[in-house]
Amino acid sequence: MTPTDPASLPGKFAQFVMLEEAQAAVRSALPQPGSEWVAPAQAFGRRLAQPLRAGVAHPSATESALDGIAARAADTLGAAAQAPVTLRVVGESRAGQPFAGEVKAGECVRIYTGAPLPPGADAICPVEQLEFMAGEAEVRLLTPARVEDVRHLGDDFAPGDELLPAGVRLTPARVALAVAGGHAQLPVLRRPRVALLSTGDEVKAPGTPLEPGEVYDSNRYGLHGLLLECGAEVLDLGHAPDDVDELAARLDTVGGADLLLTSGGVSMGRYDFMRDLLLERGEVTFWKIRLRPGGPTLLGRWNGLSVLGLPGNPVSSLVVFELLVRPALTGQQLRGTRLRAGAPFASAGQKTAFWRGEVRGGEVVPYPKQSSGVLRSLSDARVLVRVDPGQAPVAGDEVEVLWLD
Numbered sequence: 001m002t003p004t005d006p007a008s009l010p011g012k013f014a015q016f017v018m019l020e021e022a023q024a025a026v027r028s029a030l031p032q033p034g035s036e037w038v039a040p041a042q043a044f045g046r047r048l049a050q051p052l053r054a055g056v057a058h059p060s061a062t063e064s065a066l067d068g069i070a071a072r073a074a075d076t077l078g079a080a081a082q083a084p085v086t087l088r089v090v091g092e093s094r095a096g097q098p099f100a101g102e103v104k105a106g107e108c109v110r111i112y113t114g115a116p117l118p119p120g121a122d123a124i125c126p127v128e129q130l131e132f133m134a135g136e137a138e139v140r141l142l143t144p145a146r147v148e149d150v151r152h153l154g155d156d157f158a159p160g161d162e163l164l165p166a167g168v169r170l171t172p173a174r175v176a177l178a179v180a181g182g183h184a185q186l187p188v189l190r191r192p193r194v195a196l197l198s199t200g201d202e203v204k205a206p207g208t209p210l211e212p213g214e215v216y217d218s219n220r221y222g223l224h225g226l227l228l229e230c231g232a233e234v235l236d237l238g239h240a241p242d243d244v245d246e247l248a249a250r251l252d253t254v255g256g257a258d259l260l261l262t263s264g265g266v267s268m269g270r271y272d273f274m275r276d277l278l279l280e281r282g283e284v285t286f287w288k289i290r291l292r293p294g295g296p297t298l299l300g301r302w303n304g305l306s307v308l309g310l311p312g313n314p315v316s317s318l319v320v321f322e323l324l325v326r327p328a329l330t331g332q333q334l335r336g337t338r339l340r341a342g343a344p345f346a347s348a349g350q351k352t353a354f355w356r357g358e359v360r361g362g363e364v365v366p367y368p369k370q371s372s373g374v375l376r377s378l379s380d381a382r383v384l385v386r387v388d389p390g391q392a393p394v395a396g397d398e399v400e401v402l403w404l405d
């Protein structure tokens with residue numbers, strides 16, 4: 001008997017689990033991430049560990065939104081009726097150097113964007129509507145000064161306002177907001193540390209000659225990129241041959257990782273040694289998901305290290321990553337929508353299928369080759385189309401899709 005015969009399998013573990021059970025198991029196999037403080041330039045793409053409140057007001061004073069003059073709005077109303085108003089220019093307020101005095105009736109000061117509005121003034125007339133006279137001692141306004149062009153103290157946010165909730169991804173705009181709110185260090189979740197190992201005697205490093213029957217180690221690169229996209233720190237363990245002792249030795253070297261991702265060696269073949277290793281010498285949480293592609297996926301543990309064994313077929317490994325690993329690492333799936341099917345999608349019986357789909361004129365049609373060995377299908381396709389057990393959508397039906405780009 002081989003370990004692929006369930007009757008001979010040691011210990012207890014789940015087989016043929018539903019996708020949702022597999023997702024939950026992978027999520028709980030990952031430890032809760034701790035947090036750390038980083039400088040804003042190191043925070044892009046990280047997730048915020050706790051809510052962030054403003055420490056200062058923005059703007060920090062009532063100020064001008066434009067270059068022009070600051071005056072009393074009531075003095076300038078006449079300029080609306082094609083009758084320009086003339087004011088005395090009594091000084092200037094520039095960013096960082098406010099006007100020291102007060103603007104009185106009939107007076108104004110030159111002002112620039114971001115400069116504090118002097119006491120007495122309540123409105124701005126932009127430079128495009130001004131004509132300076134008498135060596136800039138006087139100015140004629142062609143339109144009234146507008147109160148709308150004043151930005152008030154704390155308009156954007158006031159001290160104590162919540163700027164960002166916990167858990168959000170720090171986009172450039174959010175990092176900028178945090179800095180504007182007075183934060184010089186940001187609390188972010190620690191990056192998950194994920195080790196990556198590809199297996200298979202036929203799997204060769206790029207840049208080396210390829211004999212018939214061999215394949216370049218594309219999975220390790222695809223998975224590496226996906227891990228980086230998910231904000232993980234990648235420990236690249238390289239490649240191991242199909243040898244159970246060699247695999248055991250490699251797994252023993254993995255220190256300090258939250259998860260080990262492996263590629264290959266978990267299917268039904270005699271030489272699928274990742275499977276044998278975990279079944280016979282490690283622990284297995286589940287082996288095989290009711291899923292296509294990616295059915296043979298295995299979740300287990302090796303001396304306390306969580307191991308997710310992905311099938312070697314290139315499409316399977318990358319699709320299973322999207323379905324199980326991305327949500328566990330980031331809390332988010334690929335962006336999903338519903339689209340109208342332009343052609344039938346096959347049922348996968350009791351399995352949940354994710355067919356590669358092309359989008360044409362707002363409709364989704366199956367990519368012509370759906371074999372899990374056709375790596376081009378993932379690169380060319382724009383969506384994964386979900387077909388639940390027992391379903392077989394036909395043209396005109398709405399289907400659930402996940403966007404790959």
Ligand code: AMP
Nearest residue numbers: 198200216217218219264265311312313
């Ligand atoms: P396995 O899951 O080990 O049975 O492998 C299934 C298929 O995936 C075989 O055709 C392998 O050659 C291919 N394969 C395995 N590992 C990789 C890899 N790292 N990159 C690309 N293809 C692979």
Ligand code: MG
Nearest residue numbers: 200264265312
């Ligand atoms: Mg193999």
